[in-house]
Amino acid sequence: MINRENQVETDEMCGEISSDLLRHYNYTLGRLDRQIQPAYLYKALALSIRDRLMESWRVTREQEEIKKSKRVFYLSLEFLLGRALTNAIENLELEEEAQQALRDYGTTLEDVQEQELDAGLGNGGLGRLAACFLDSCATLQLPVTGYGIRYEYGMFHQRIERGFQVESPDHWLLDGNPWEIERADRTRTIKFYGYSEHYTHDNGEHGVRWSGTSDVKALPYDMPIPGYRNGTVNTLRLWQAVASDEFNLDEFNAGDYTEAVAAKNQAEQITMVLYPNDSSVNGKALRLRQQYFLASASMQDVLADWAADNGEDFSDFASKHCFQLNDTHPTLAVAELMRLLIDEHFLAWDQAWQITTQTMAYTNHTLLPEALEKWSVRLMQELLPRIMDIIYEVNARFLAEVTLRWPGDTERQRHLSLIEEGDDPHVRMAYLAIVGSSSVNGVAALHSQLLKAGLFKNFYELWPNKFNNKTNGVTPRRWLAFCNRPLSNLINETIGDNWVTDLDKLNELKKFTNDPSFCAKWDQIKKSNKENLADLVMEQCGVQFDTEYMFDVQVKRIHEYKRQLLNILHVIHLYDRIKRGDTQNLKPRCVLIGGKAAPGYAQAKLTIKLINNVAAVINADPGVASYLKFVFLPNYRVSSMEVICAATDLSEQISTAGKEASGTGNMKFMMNGAVTIGTYDGANIEILDAVGPENFFLFGLKVEELPEYRRLHQPSQIIEQDEDLRRVMQLLECGHFNLFEPGLFEPIVAAVRNPYDPWMVAADFRAYIEAQQMASNAYDDRTSWLQRSIMNTATSGRFSSDRTIREYAQDIWKL
Ligand code: 26Q
Secondary structure, X not given: OOOOOOOOOOOOOOOOHHHHHHHHHHHHOOOOOOOOXXXXXXXXXXXXXXXXHHHHHHHHHHHHHHHOOOXXXXXXXXXXXXXXXXXXXXXXXXXXXXXXXXXXXXXXXXXHHOOOOOEEEOOOHHHHHHHHHHHHHXXXXXXXXXXXXXXXXXXXXXXXXXXXXXXXXXXXXXOOOOOOXXXXXXXXXXXXXXXXXXXXXXXXXXXXXXXXXXXXXXXXXXXXXXXXXXXXXXXXXXXXXXXXXXXXXXXXXXXXXXXXXXXXXXXXXXXXXXXXXXXXXXXXXXXXXXXXXXXXXXXXXXXXXXXXXXXXXXXXXXXXXXXXEEXXXXXXXXXXXXXHHHHHOOOOHHHHHHHHHHXXXXXXXXXXXXXXXEEEHHHXXXXXXXXXXXXXXXXXXXHXXXXXXXXXXXXXXXXXXXXXXXXXXXXXXXXXXXXXXXXEEEOOHXXXXXXXXXXXXXXXXXXXXXXXXXXXXXXXXXXXXXXXXXXXXXXXXXXXXXXHXXXXXXXXXXXXXXXXXXXXXXXXXXXXXXXXXXHHHHHHHOOOOOOOOEEEEEEOXXXXXXXXXXXXHHHHHHHHXXXXXXXOOOOOEEEEEEOOOOOOOHHHHHHHHHHHHHHHHHHOOXXXXXXXXXXXXXXXXXXHHHHHHHHOOEEEEOOOOOOOOOOXXXXXXXXXXXXXXXXXXXXXXXXXXXXXXXXXXXXXXXXXXXXXXXXXXXXXXXXXXXXXXXXXXXXXXXXOOOOOOOOOOHHHHHHHHOOOOOOOHHXXXXXXXXXXXXXXXXXXOXXXXXXXXXXXXXXXXXXXXXXXXXXXXXXXXXX
């Protein structure tokens, strides 16, 4: 239930937005400009809006303290928030007043919002999911706090030079962040290095303390998370590393000033930069430091609040707390909670373990083996000796349990051990998360199924009840109501506005698929959204997109398993058809690909280069222009998706089956009336199920078919026997797209021809081309296409993160 009872009158504190805006401009920011500067206008508006959040924020916090109800903490190394201004304004229902105030300055909210940099504190899906979840928790008025890291540099900025990705730092805090509040009073101390010291308490009992450490301070910054028009404002607390005085003092005593400053740098490095790899781990010590830093600061923060109210009585702690681990990245929280309870609050192991396992819950986001975190025991021993002790002890007790269940089965013990043995033993973080949690969930039905059958099979046999599914969702506020105003206005006129907090209501749109006037409006809105995207493409790529053409879009991180390459092969195939005059049935398209490649991922970077080279050939050929445009949109991020998803006709979700855990872009496109062309993978399966096969272009091998096909896979034979694929490969191999860069794309050609190609590109080519032709034909019949588009929006209710969060709240958090 959404209510407004804690909606606070802020009138006493705030005047009109327009007068506050002026006050902040002149006094807070100290500007005396004759000519209004847009960057400062944005800031003054943001501060005016923030003022209006403050009172509700305080009240939300106070009411939580009074209620003493169970609280949930969402622990994540990433929160990909994007922009905050429009989101806050819309959630507070201040749009008209803000627009009115901006009119005095001859500008609009749309223009001012462009001044805000995205908060890019995440790589992609996992980070954006955390942001959507916080939005839903605030909207559902659930007592959920986010804990994360305040990276000085977020996700890198991508630009394209000579077709290649070039990264530059994203110094997003350079001009200050009007949305954050520093909370110096809540600073925590984080230990590193040192050793475990055993001692005897006064009462004769044995105790351990972590001594001889180098400490780093964790300084929190709070960001407000407003709910949708309900007076609730939750908190995202982001930790920044600051050198501690003691840290410096030691060095000063040694008399070396420069060493001291260097040490300060080392401490503050911890939160300097977000690691930009999203699908493989790198084993860097700094990343481990980040993970422990977040885990320790957050667990100390929660325990300090508890101890302030309850002293050393932890008997009720487990019933009042839940910690949701966003992948294994914050999993050291399991060991850290044990350490704090045992070493600092003097609980016995068994009580501490019961509290820990009852409060922790783990979400897995990947099946790719290279993305499973493992940390070298040697590294952990050195950096976090006391934590390593605890992990060994957890493992010993766990393996004893395994032995009881399967006596004498040493093979199974070896497989289940938290430590992967060998020359260089490693801690298996997913195993620590499973053993330390009461819930383990995947992020789409297929994914959760595959976890039980494959990766975590042994654990599933041991604890079948821990395992569950929570299919991802996205917030319908940002991803429909705010990013697609024209469409949401039409929906409001047609079925009312309850859908914003009850997305299943969109089902009522089904009735209008045969209403010509409704369909005409739907068509018109898509067209005008396409004009916005065409403007962006012109500005960023210098290519003219024609809004009559089908807009065919794939935006996501660049990875081989996501198969941007398959998309490129289709584009080359269309180009080839045009060049050889096979244009019957060929319907015009604008194809857009966007996304960042991890800086160390050579094949992904080469894929970007190939897109740009193919695009250059296609867009330079006047004979092709009436059928095909192709671009790579640089620096894909949250704020570009807000324009893109509203303007897309065809959504590309074409991963190799079993590789995409869920996908969430697929849901944003669907909500905005795009039709999916996709494989039977992740949440695509549930999208297909919701919208029906006539409104989805399904193709490709299924998970259960893959092993057999892999065994027999002979790409060169497929190429030989498929005239179209042969011609496409011919164009690639003869250097048609790299006349002056000979051999450049050999690794890509080799990948397609590789009989062990893990991504099975050649195997799915024919099915993909046929599905694409069906999509083209369908688009050509505009009336039925509109029905498909409406049906996609109408059946997207299940993919609201409100639904997902209700499931977490009920099944895992027990709120
Ligand atoms: C780990 C260790 C060291 C450095 C980096 C990392 C790291 C960072 C980010 C590993 C993975 C990620 C991000 C993964 C991710 O975004 N996964 C996606 O999660 C989505 C939300 O559940 C799913 O929809 C996608 O299918 C999944 O790929």
